[in-house]
Amino acid sequence: MDFLNALVAFVNFVGVPAIAYGSQLAIGALGVTLVYSVLRFSNFAHGDTMAFGTMITILVTWWLQSLGVSFGPLPTALLALPAGIAATMALMLFTDRTVYKFYRAQKAKPVVFVMVSLGVMFMMNGLVRFVIGPGDQRFADGERFLISARDFKAMTGLREGLAIKTTQGITVITAVIVVALLFWFLNKTRTGKSMRAYSDNEDLALLSGINPERVVMYTWLIVASLATIAGVLYGLDKSFKPFTYFQLLLPIFAAAIVGGLGSPIGAIAGGFIIAFSEVTITYAWKKVLTYVLPESLKPDGLVQLLSTDYKFAVSFTILVIVLLFKPTGLFKGKAV
Amino acid sequence: MSEPFLIGDAMTGGYGKGPDILHECTIAVNPGEIAVIVGPNGAGKSTAMKAVFGLLNVRSGAVRLDGEDITSLSPQDRVVKGMGFVPQTQNIFTSMTVEENLEMGGFIRTDDIRDTMEQVYDLFPILRDKRNQPAGELSGGQRQQVAVGRALMTKPKVLMLDEPTAGVSPIVMDELFDRIIEVSRTGLPILMVEQNAKQALEIADKGYVLVQGRNAYTGTGQELLADPEVRKSFLGG
Numbered sequence: 060m061d062f063l064n065a066l067v068a069f070v071n072f073v074g075v076p077a078i079a080y081g082s083q084l085a086i087g088a089l090g091v092t093l094v095y096s097v098l099r100f101s102n103f104a105h106g107d108t109m110a111f112g113t114m115i116t117i118l119v120t121w122w123l124q125s126l127g128v129s130f131g132p133l134p135t136a137l138l139a140l141p142a143g144i145a146a147t148m149a150l151m152l153f154t155d156r157t158v159y160k161f162y163r164a165q166k167a168k169p170v171v172f173v174m175v176s177l178g179v180m181f182m183m184n185g186l187v188r189f190v191i192g193p194g195d196q197r198f199a200d201g202e203r204f205l206i207s208a209r210d211f212k213a214m215t216g217l218r219e220g221l222a223i224k225t226t227q228g229i230t231v232i233t234a235v236i237v238v239a240l241l242f243w244f245l246n247k248t249r250t251g252k253s254m255r256a257y258s259d260n261e262d263l264a265l266l267s268g269i270n271p272e273r274v275v276m277y278t279w280l281i282v283a284s285l286a287t288i289a290g291v292l293y294g295l296d297k298s299f300k301p302f303t304y305f306q307l308l309l310p311i312f313a314a315a316i317v318g319g320l321g322s323p324i325g326a327i328a329g330g331f332i333i334a335f336s337e338v339t340i341t342y343a344w345k346k347v348l349t350y351v352l353p354e355s356l357k358p359d360g361l362v363q364l365l366s367t368d369y370k371f372a373v374s375f376t377i378l379v380i381v382l383l384f385k386p387t388g389l390f391k392g393k394a395v
Numbered sequence: 396m397s398e399p400f401l402i403g404d405a406m407t408g409g410y411g412k413g414p415d416i417l418h419e420c421t422i423a424v425n426p427g428e429i430a431v432i433v434g435p436n437g438a439g440k441s442t443a444m445k446a447v448f449g450l451l452n453v454r455s456g457a458v459r460l461d462g463e464d465i466t467s468l469s470p471q472d473r474v475v476k477g478m479g480f481v482p483q484t485q486n487i488f489t490s491m492t493v494e495e496n497l498e499m500g501g502f503i504r505t506d507d508i509r510d511t512m513e514q515v516y517d518l519f520p521i522l523r524d525k526r527n528q529p530a531g532e533l534s535g536g537q538r539q540q541v542a543v544g545r546a547l548m549t550k551p552k553v554l555m556l557d558e559p560t561a562g563v564s565p566i567v568m569d570e571l572f573d574r575i576i577e578v579s580r581t582g583l584p585i586l587m588v589e590q591n592a593k594q595a596l597e598i599a600d601k602g603y604v605l606v607q608g609r610n611a612y613t614g615t616g617q618e619l620l621a622d623p624e625v626r627k628s629f630l631g632g
Contacts, residue, residue: 249498252491252495252498252499255488255490255495256495256502259488259489259490260487260488260489262482262485263485263486263487263488263545265470265471266470266471266480267499267500267502267545268474268475268503268549
């Protein structure tokens with residue numbers, strides 16, 4: 060019984076949150092990895108692209124709520140998501156036409172692109188704060204739990220409860236759908252294959268008559284969708300704050316690099332690796348250990364390896380280790 | 396004599412703003428023919444072919460395909476006009492399957508490419524067996540077959556090969572030459588740069604020996620092989 064309690068406590072405090080967080084990071088990292096493989100630079104503006112898409116979704120959600128529209132037990136934000144995606148697509152295409160295209164024509168070096176994306180990041184950052192403000196916004200509505208801790212305890216008779224938030228369920232289901240769609244697109248459609256061809260060998264793609272501007276356009280459209288979806292899922296699960304989204308850049312990049320930049324499967328694996336590391340290292344294990352260990356070994360402290368304030372140190376450390384020992388990542392991506 | 400199907404006529408030029416590498420260099424090929432460019436290292440063999448394909452600045456002279464002046468067209472536009480080009484290196488999509496490589500080769504076509512793909516598979520049967528394997532996992536000779544197959548997917552009017560046998564074993568080289576002859580029998584003009592001058596001239600209808608970016612000797616493959624001067628300087632006696 061103690062073992063079961065320990066297991067439930069573990070799943071409740073580590074497993075479920077890490078899977079949800081991992082899915083959000085994975086979708087974010089997919090966007091980063093796509094930009095890297097097609098446009099060949101690390102897009103520092105990705106976190107703020109997520110913030111922009113989420114902001115539009117929140118504004119539309121509020122508007123829908125003011126009209127009295129709701130999505131039953133699901134969050135209204137899901138209805139507003141397509142609007143957020145469309146607006147982000149427009150912003151991405153606008154940024155590409157006005158900024159990135161200029162540097163492509165110059166055949167600028169990747170590092171120049173990275174710096175340019177840094178500038179774009181500050182612009183978007185300012186735009187989002189200007190419109191919605193720097194504060195915390197909560198926009199999740201509908202049913203709060205799929206299973207609440209109390210119901211679970213009543214159901215199983217265990218001392219520990221297992222709670223699964225609706226937003227966590229939505230996150231995982233959406234992630235599965237998004238990843239399946241993306242892989243189908245990249246592997247089965249002509250446009251998707253042309254994107255892979257362009258990423259694999261740019262010169263040969265040109266010789267084969269693949270139009271680079273079209274490939275770039277499709278990439279931004281997909282990246283806009285991925286960024287918005289990742290941002291909205293994260294915001295529903297936790298809350299929306301522009302600065303938090305900027306900070307998400309680190310775990311997202313760590314995920315993409317750990318998996319291998321340019322490898323979509325790697326981005327997904329990396330997302331979960333980072334999420335699980337972060338959650339397990341910042342979790343206070345006291346409760347779980349109390350159940351499993353004999354009375355005499357009962358821990359006095361919280362058994363928390365690292366305070367949650369330092370959670371970014373986890374992604375950073377993993378990033379450094381991977382770059383030192385396996386710069387191409389787990390799934391044979393490109394070296395940074 | 397009437398104008399050849401594809402001709403790079405008295406081309407002079409170099410890369411970017413750099414010095415001229417080619418000087419009044421002329422290269423031509425006709426349907427059903429294999430034309431081979433040979434010469435010592437640094438003679439500008441590949442450069443001459445790249446000039447024909449539009450990869451460097453031709454400052455004087457002209458490139459004409461089927462009588463049409465294409466000197467100012469970009470390489471991409473030349474592909475649309477019917478030129479198939481197989482670069483010497485990085486000539487396949489390594490992360491994609493053989494079939495996807497062929498599919499990308501036929502990207503500009505809007506009609507059904509399955510027939511052409513079948514023809515490529517008939518020509519290179521090994522590719523049919525490996526169609527679902529990533530091209531990067533194939534051997535050197537098989538990769539070259541993928542590369543040639545990819546170029547054939549556009550149904551080009553002329554095929555240009557830049558050192559197709561670079562880095563493959565002599566046995567594979569012979570096999571590749573056999574395939575190239577087979578392709579040429581379909582009537583497709585083939586322009587080829589080769590390091591292995593002797594073997595290449597044996598299958599060539601026309602040979603161009605370049606020295607320092609100029610035409611040194613021109614003739615049929617057999618003539619060049621028989622020419623004592625050519626033998627002495629380039630073929631090792």
